[in-house]
Amino acid sequence: MESTPSWNVDRPFLTGRFHQETKSASGLCESKGFSMETFSPGLDKAIACYHASLQEMIVIDDLLSCLVGIEGRYISIKRVKGNVDSISFQIDASMDLALQESAKRIFPLCESYLLIYQFVESMSQFKAGLVNHAFAAALRALLLDYQAMVAQLEHQFRLGRLSIQGLWFYCQPMMGSMQALSIVIKKASAKSIVGSAVLNLLQSQAKAMAGDHVVRSLLEKMIQSASSAYLVILERWLYEGVIDDPHGEFFIAEDKSLQKESLSQDYDAKYWRQRYSLKDEIPSFLASAAETILTTGKYLNVMRECGHTIQVPMSENTKLMSSGSSHHYLECIKAAYEFSSSELLNLIKEKYDLMGKLRSIKHYLLLDQGDFLVHFMDIARDELVKRPDEISVEKLQSLLELALRTTAAAADPFHEDLTCCVERTTLLKRLSTLKDLKFIGTVPEKDDVDEPVNITGMDTYSLSYKVQWPLSLVISRKALTKYQLIFHFLFHCKHVNRQLCEAWQIHQGIRALNMKGTAVSVSSLLCRSMLKFINSLLHYLTFEVLEPNWHVMHNRLQGAKSIDEVIQYHDFFLDKCLRECLLLSPVLLKKMERLKSICLQYAAVTQWLIASSIDIPKTDAQSNTSHETKKSKNVKRRNPSQKLKLASEDKTLVEPILKFEKEFTNELRSLRPILSSSAQAEPYLTHLAQLILGVGRDQ
Numbered sequence: 001m002e003s004t005p006s007w008n009v010d011r012p013f014l015t016g017r018f019h020q021e022t023k024s025a026s027g028l029c030e031s032k033g034f035s036m037e038t039f040s041p042g043l044d045k046a047i048a049c050y051h052a053s054l055q056e057m058i059v060i061d062d063l064l065s066c067l068v069g070i071e072g073r074y075i076s077i078k079r080v081k082g083n084v085d086s087i088s089f090q091i092d093a094s095m096d097l098a099l100q101e102s103a104k105r106i107f108p109l110c111e112s113y114l115l116i117y118q119f120v121e122s123m124s125q126f127k128a129g130l131v132n133h134a135f136a137a138a139l140r141a142l143l144l145d146y147q148a149m150v151a152q153l154e155h156q157f158r159l160g161r162l163s164i165q166g167l168w169f170y171c172q173p174m175m176g177s178m179q180a181l182s183i184v185i186k187k188a189s190a191k192s193i194v195g196s197a198v199l200n201l202l203q204s205q206a207k208a209m210a211g212d213h214v215v216r217s218l219l220e221k222m223i224q225s226a227s228s229a230y231l232v233i234l235e236r237w238l239y240e241g242v243i244d245d246p247h248g249e250f251f252i253a254e255d256k257s258l259q260k261e262s263l264s265q266d267y268d269a270k271y272w273r274q275r276y277s278l279k280d281e282i283p284s285f286l287a288s289a290a291e292t293i294l295t296t297g298k299y300l301n302v303m304r305e306c307g308h309t310i311q312v313p314m315s316e317n318t319k320l321m322s323s324g325s326s327h328h329y330l331e332c333i334k335a336a337y338e339f340s341s342s343e344l345l346n347l348i349k350e351k352y353d354l355m356g357k358l359r360s361i362k363h364y365l366l367l368d369q370g371d372f373l374v375h376f377m378d379i380a381r382d383e384l385v386k387r388p389d390e391i392s393v394e395k396l397q398s399l400l401e402l403a404l405r406t407t408a409a410a411a412d413p414f415h416e417d418l419t420c421c422v423e424r425t426t427l428l429k430r431l432s433t434l435k436d437l438k439f440i441g442t443v444p445e446k447d448d449v450d451e452p453v454n455i456t457g458m459d460t461y462s463l464s465y466k467v468q469w470p471l472s473l474v475i476s477r478k479a480l481t482k483y484q485l486i487f488h489f490l491f492h493c494k495h496v497n498r499q500l501c502e503a504w505q506i507h508q509g510i511r512a513l514n515m516k517g518t519a520v521s522v523s524s525l526l527c528r529s530m531l532k533f534i535n536s537l538l539h540y541l542t543f544e545v546l547e548p549n550w551h552v553m554h555n556r557l558q559g560a561k562s563i564d565e566v567i568q569y570h571d572f573f574l575d576k577c578l579r580e581c582l583l584l585s586p587v588l589l590k591k592m593e594r595l596k597s598i599c600l601q602y603a604a605v606t607q608w609l610i611a612s613s614i615d616i617p618k619t620d621a622q623s624n625t626s627h628e629t630k631k632s633k634n635v636k637r638r639n640p641s642q643k644l645k646l647a648s649e650d651k652t653l654v655e656p657i658l659k660f661e662k663e664f665t666n667e668l669r670s671l672r673p674i675l676s677s678s679a680q681a682e683p684y685l686t687h688l689a690q691l692i693l694g695v696g697r698d699q
Contacts, residue, residue, distance in 0.1 A: 047074045048094035056164050059099050060157055063167060066110040067150045069117060075103065077114075087114050102164045109171055112178035117143060119185045129194040129247035130229035135202075138225035139181070142218075146174060173214075180205060180215045181222070195249025196281040199227055203284045230283065231329070238293065238336040239312045241300025243276075251282040252294055260305060263472035272473055272567070276301070289333045295564060296333070299340035302470050302563075308347055312339060341562040344470075348563060352471050355557065358570075360414035361475070365463055365483040366546050367490050369408060376403035377498065384457035388422050391457045396420040400463075417466040426459050427488045428593060431583060434481070438575075440585045440682070458495045462488050473563060474570050482574040485583055490541060496596045497534045499603035503527050506606075522654055523606050526661045530599045533668070536691035537592065544687045545580040549573055580684045588678065588685075591671050598667065602660040609656065668693070 047055055062072025066089060071077050074092040089107040091100055116139055122128070123136040153170055156162040184205050188198060206219040236244045243254050254276055262269040276298050282290050303310050348354050363369045377384070380399045383391055397420045404415045423430060431437070462484045467475045507524045553573035560566045582588045672693055679685040 046094050047092050052096050052099070055096050055099055059095065059103050060162060060164055060167055063103060063106055063110075064150060064154050064157060067106070067113060067153075067171075068147060069110070069114045087111050099164060102168060105168055106171055109175050109178055112182035113143070113146065115182045115185050116178065119189065122189075127247075129249050130233070131195050131198045131226050131249055134229040135198060135222065135226040138222050142181075146178070149174065176212055176215045177218045180209055180212075180219060184219075194247065195230070196251050196279070196283045199223065199230065199283045199285075200281070202226060227283070227285075234286075234293070237297040238333065239300075240310065241297045241302075241304050241340075243297075251279050251286070251290065252297065253277050253279050260469050260472070263469070263476045264467050265477060269477055272298075272476075285329075289330055292333055292337045295562070296337040296340045299344040299563065302473065303340075303344055303347060306347065306470055308343075310343070312336065344563050345560065345566070348470055348474070348566075354471060354474060354566070355554075357414060357467070357471055357475065358557075360412050360417070361465055361483060362550060363409065363412060364415075364418050365465065365487040366550070367487070367494070367542070368546075370494075372403045372407040372409040373491075373494065375407055376400055377495070379403065384461055386457055388424055388455065388457060388460045391422050393420055393422055396422070396457075396461075419464045419466065421462050421464045422457055423460040423462055423488075426455055427485065427492070427583075428586075428589065430488075431485065431586075431589075436478075437578070437584060440579070440678075459492065461491060474567055479570065479574055482578055486546075486577055486581055489581060489583060490538075492596065493534060493538050493541070496599050496603075497531070497538060499600055500527060500531045500534060503603045503606050504531060522661070523609070523657045526602065526657060526664065527606065530602065530664065533595065533692060534599060537688075540688045540691050541581055545577060545684070549576055549580070579682075582688075585678070585682075587674060588671075591667065591674065595664065595667050595671075598660060598664050602657075602664070605656060605660070 047058060050058065058074060062075040065072045066075055066077075069077075074095065076090050078088045078090055080086045080088075089110055091103055093100075095103075120136045120139050120143065123132040128136070149170070153162060153167060156166075184201055187193075187201055191197070193201065202219060202223045206216055206223065209215045209219060230249065233243070233245050233250050236242050237250070237252065243250060243252060255274055258269075258271045258275045260271055260275075263271050276294060278290055278294055286293065300310055300312075364372070367373060376399060379402065380396055383395055383399070400418065400420050404410060404418065409415050425433075464484065465475070465480055467480065504527050507520065507527055550573070553569055556569040557566055560569060578584050582592060672689075675685055675689040675693065679689055
């Protein structure tokens with residue numbers, strides 16, 4: 001299928017295609033439409049045979065033909081094929097030397113005309129793009145003026161009023177403009193550029209011709225004409241958030257493969273950053289505002305995706321124009337950005353209640369309101385102690401919903417968006433898989449992290465949150481994953497704390513016994529040290545890290561001017577919390593996990609040891625304090641033989657407790673230099689060091 005009608009080839013003189021074809025001199029002479037019967041009976045005679053005055057008339061006639069791209073009888077057109085066809089005019093060497101020199105001064109204008117005409121014909125095709133179409137249309141209008149000038153010169157020539165010097169005089173004003181345009185066209189044709197590149201080329205040429213006011217003015221008019229089509233595309237993007245770019249000329253690229261749903265599903269979702277992005281080639285007059293233009297359209301596009309009616313205030317002043325040194329278009333861009341930014345921010349804050357959603361996530365994933373968690377851990381205990389692959393997520397979800405409905409969380413309008421999930425790996429292993437996190441010190445490798453042999457739901461349980469568009473722009477899958485990492489750490493600390501509290505309750509239940517110097521007293525001191533450690537860690541995480549950083553983010557979000565600022569402040573909050581919660585410091589985190597592991601092992605063993613030593617059944621481990629007190633009174637009334645048995649068994653019981661005490665103390669001591677050295681680079685660790693390093697001093 002041909003891109004142009006057949007008559008465009010069969011009848012080239014209708015379109016100017018003949019300028020692009022090589023024809024014989026005789027053929028061109030016949031098609032020239034102008035006879036010189038006065039000068040010569042034919043072409044057989046050399047021009048040197050004529051008198052100088054007659055030669056001048058013949059040369060003028062040939063030059064008038066060459067000015068519109070047609071060979072003369074004694075002036076021929078030579079084409080050199082290559083990447084870019086070069087054109088030159090050659091004159092009969094036998095002609096009078098003075099006439100030759102005069103004619104050669106006009107040849108550059110003839111060459112420029114041919115280049116421009118050929119460019120206009122080729123750039124008028126559909127595939128050339130809107131900018132080239134507009135540029136070609138402006139050039140075509142210029143060529144009409146040029147052809148009118150040649151027609152007037154020919155009229156003067158027929159009246160006998162035109163000499164070779166007169167022809168040069170009249171052609172000279174057009175020479176600079178046509179040559180400047182031909183330079184642009186040569187560069188454009190050599191690189192086959194379109195869109196922004198054409199505008200930049202015209203801009204650079206206009207700057208290069210700053211000393212010639214006439215040429216510069218002409219080039220600026222060409223820029224204005226060529227950019228008109230470009231600015232229409234820009235207007236739709238700025239005022240509607242739509243890219244209407246059939247030829248791919250706009251400096252903003254759209255990747256339609258990226259869908260908004262990926263934000264809530266894919267950790268590495270690149271929707272907001274790469275759905276719309278800047279290309280390398282940007283018009284120089286828009287370069288300073290390129291990011292603003294990109295952002296403005298993105299904001300409008302989000303509102304369109306939400307089904308929100310966009311009513312951009314339109315007036316004559318909002319029409320984009322680029323003329324000379326006028327910066328009116330920059331004012332329009334700024335106004336459009338401010339409108340779209342405020343509209344989207346109000347939409348997300350008011351209609352979709354961003355702050356309410358973030359507060360709700362804080363209640364649950366950052367354990368701001370822990371009453372639901374206490375209730376949940378009580379009723380879901382039997383399920384959470386199973387292996388991850390044996391746990392019923394559906395059962396956990398129903399238990400979570402029960403805990404939410406029966407606690408203060410029921411007042412939260414977003415509590416139904418909370419869901420359960422059970423990971424297959426522990427916190428350390430999961431952190432090692434997220435390579436985009438900026439770890440402090442050595443980055444943990446996935447294969448280097450030792451996974452505990454018997455992990456349970458307590459080690460892998462986590463919460464998730466349902467987030468819909470457009471809030472998923474701020475609370476993306478990546479942001480939710482960071483929340484989950486913090487929750488995972490807090491949840492496990494809470495679990496350790498509960499286990500130690502149960503052990504401490506048993507110790508409190510037997511306080512009535514005078515057991516100083518026995519295994520029970522040693523265990524009591526160790527239990528108190530461990531509780532002090534875990535409570536200090538929880539205090540640091542909640543009151544030293546999460547709460548202050550949350551308030552800073554909250555205040556910043558109140559003053560945010562755009563959704564990009566909201567995203568930036570929220571991401572900064574999460575990254576800062578991850579870092580200060582030790583999750584980005586593998587060395588410190590491993591130490592904390594090791595200390596928690598010792599605490600859990602001790603809590604599990606000590607409950608059995610102490611319960612067996614005073615004949616308290618295992619099932620009574622979670623009984624209330626008053627019940628324990630009654631048991632202790634019974635123990636106090638034991639006979640001497642029973643007390644003797646207790647003393648004989650004490651040596652066996654104290655050994656494992658002393659072993660735990662040694663391990664715990666050694667880990668704390670090894671933590672001291674790490675915290676001290678790290679605190680110099682990370683000042684927030686000073687508070688943690690002050691809280692934790694005091695553990696065990698009063699033993």
